[in-house]
Amino acid sequence: MQELTHYINGAHVKGTSGRFADVYNPATGEIQATVPLANAAEMDQAVVFATAAQQSWASVNPQRRARVLMKFVDLLNRDMEKLAEALSHEHGKTIPDAKGDVIRGLEVVEYCIGAPQLLKGEYTDSAGPGIDMYSMRQSLGVTAGITPFNFPAMIPMWMFAPAIACGNAFILKPSERDPSVPLMLAELFEEAGLPKGILQVVNGDKEAVDAILHHDVIQSIGFVGSTPIAEYIYATGCAEGKRVQCFGGAKNHMIIMPDADMDQAADALLGAGYGAAGERCMAISVAVPVGDDTADRLMEKLIPRVEALKVGPYTAGSDVDYGPVVTAAAKANIERLVQTGIDQGAKLVVDGRNFNLQGYEDGFFVGAHLFDNVTKDMDIYKYEIFGPVLSTVRAQTYEEALGLAMDHEYGNGTAIFTRDGDTARDFANRVNVGMIGINVPIPVPLAYHTFGGWKKSVFGDLNQHGPDAFKFYTRTKTVTARWPSGLKEGGEFSIPIME
Numbered sequence: 001m002q003e004l005t006h007y008i009n010g011a012h013v014k015g016t017s018g019r020f021a022d023v024y025n026p027a028t029g030e031i032q033a034t035v036p037l038a039n040a041a042e043m044d045q046a047v048v049f050a051t052a053a054q055q056s057w058a059s060v061n062p063q064r065r066a067r068v069l070m071k072f073v074d075l076l077n078r079d080m081e082k083l084a085e086a087l088s089h090e091h092g093k094t095i096p097d098a099k100g101d102v103i104r105g106l107e108v109v110e111y112c113i114g115a116p117q118l119l120k121g122e123y124t125d126s127a128g129p130g131i132d133m134y135s136m137r138q139s140l141g142v143t144a145g146i147t148p149f150n151f152p153a154m155i156p157m158w159m160f161a162p163a164i165a166c167g168n169a170f171i172l173k174p175s176e177r178d179p180s181v182p183l184m185l186a187e188l189f190e191e192a193g194l195p196k197g198i199l200q201v202v203n204g205d206k207e208a209v210d211a212i213l214h215h216d217v218i219q220s221i222g223f224v225g226s227t228p229i230a231e232y233i234y235a236t237g238c239a240e241g242k243r244v245q246c247f248g249g250a251k252n253h254m255i256i257m258p259d260a261d262m263d264q265a266a267d268a269l270l271g272a273g274y275g276a277a278g279e280r281c282m283a284i285s286v287a288v289p290v291g292d293d294t295a296d297r298l299m300e301k302l303i304p305r306v307e308a309l310k311v312g313p314y315t316a317g318s319d320v321d322y323g324p325v326v327t328a329a330a331k332a333n334i335e336r337l338v339q340t341g342i343d344q345g346a347k348l349v350v351d352g353r354n355f356n357l358q359g360y361e362d363g364f365f366v367g368a369h370l371f372d373n374v375t376k377d378m379d380i381y382k383y384e385i386f387g388p389v390l391s392t393v394r395a396q397t398y399e400e401a402l403g404l405a406m407d408h409e410y411g412n413g414t415a416i417f418t419r420d421g422d423t424a425r426d427f428a429n430r431v432n433v434g435m436i437g438i439n440v441p442i443p444v445p446l447a448y449h450t451f452g453g454w455k456k457s458v459f460g461d462l463n464q465h466g467p468d469a470f471k472f473y474t475r476t477k478t479v480t481a482r483w484p485s486g487l488k489e490g491g492e493f494s495i496p497i498m499e
């Protein structure tokens with residue numbers, strides 16, 4: 001059995017806390033490795049190395065820092081197959097999906113190569129007589145990030161690429177369920193020329209997270225994961241005086257108008273609802289057809305498609321649409337929620353409950369489920385299931401459909417399928433959700449825009465990647481300078497006003 005490590009100051013370091021977690025191959029249900037769970041002393045050791053390395057990294061000119069990121073991109077491309085294989089092995093997603101996970105992170109690294117431009121400050125010549133004023137963006141120091149299991153490559157890169165491009169040191173606490181790819185990323189970044197101590201990986205659970213939250217040297221915390229943990233980290237981190245941004249759970253609605261192309265809508269729901277076994281924060285988990293006729297036409301197209309989905313291990317290649325869910329506990333939670341859906345009166349039109357894969361009986365596979373006639377009061381509507389379960393809520397009017405998305409406590413993403421520009425525009429303008437798709441079911445913004453939801457899907461005020469990341473990972477300092485030739489004689493006792 002493999003014993004995974006931390007990655008501290010340029011070396012793989014064994015855990016010393018004596019606590020470990022099991023890492024599974026979700027397709028077989030076998031434990032394939034153990035991961036150490038750090039205590040506060042191990043976290044502190046990483047902070048000491050980060051502190052020692054950070055100042056000199058911050059003083060490297062931004063263009064030279066960007067060159068290290070360029071080389072990192074090359075190495076990510078070189079090792080794409082290896083990274084995808086390791087990712088699928090611990091997470092369960094298919095190889096094309098695992099490559100997508102790496103690529104959407106890599107794209108943020110590419111964006112951050114623009115750091116020299118993005119970090120340029122502002123300058124006002126002659127803000128007053130003989131006075132110039134300028135502002136600059138400076139690094140924060142030692143920063144940290146806590147990431148979820150579902151994108152073990154992409155989300156760490158969304159955080160550490162801008163943090164490091166801005167001159168910070170970064171400590172990553174990845175998910176304990178699939179920690180191998182984050183460790184590989186740290187090694188690759190150093191191979192690209194990153195100094196030791198600038199990117200470290202400290203594995204762990206709540207104890208390691210609490211050590212980050214209460215460490216007085218750590219300046220900022222980025223978190224992505226479920227909403228209850230996001231709320232805890234945001235409240236605790238802010239109370240500790242840190243800069244914190246937390247991204248939480250989701251329940252994304254897709255509205256299907258009567259004029260939508262039903263084949264396109266059904267295909268979109270298939271990929272967005274069941275891709276990655278529904279383990280995406282931008283997955284569509286609620287379909288809202290407008291009008292019973294639309295709902296009936298949609299169901300006619302959707303049911304056979306859902307029934308035909310191929311579920312299996314990533315090793316089966318293109319014969320598989322989605323793989324297992326991440327753990328036995330995740331599978332049990334999905335099955336429990338499906339049962340509440342039945343008990344509370346929803347109609348299970350595609351029943352994945354008895355799904356069984358020969359040779360993989362101990363794997364964490366969940367068959368595809370489709371519910372119709374779901375209502376707002378049901379648990380399967382209120383809670384994030386994070387599995388291959390799509391709920392259909394029939395709305396009678398566009399306003400009712402819009403109201404559903406507006407009233408839900410989550411506000412990460414949403415989509416509308418229609419041919420009518422007025423309706424699409426009205427939807428995009430009025431809905432209180434962060435990311436909107438118009439005939440696009442998973443509207444994940446590209447690296448040079450920002451990513452973030454609204455309502456209980458986010459805590460904090462800056463989004464991930466794009467220009468917001470450069471604001472989050474820097475502090476602004478503004479200098480007002482007057483040279484002796486501009487000085488007046490005598491003291492000034494009232495607040496200075498520029499003339």
Ligand code: NAD
Binds near residue numbers: 151204247412457
């Ligand atoms: P999770 O909240 O269980 O874990 C996320 C991180 O928090 C992990 O590193 C974990 O070790 C740590 N953690 C877990 N319990 C903790 C505790 N009690 N105290 C402190 N830290 C703790 O989330 P997950 O299951 O890994 O990921 C799935 C969730 O992430 C879903 O809710 C999904 O919607 C969400 N997600 C959101 C986004 C987004 O951008 N909004 C993106 C991806 C995933």
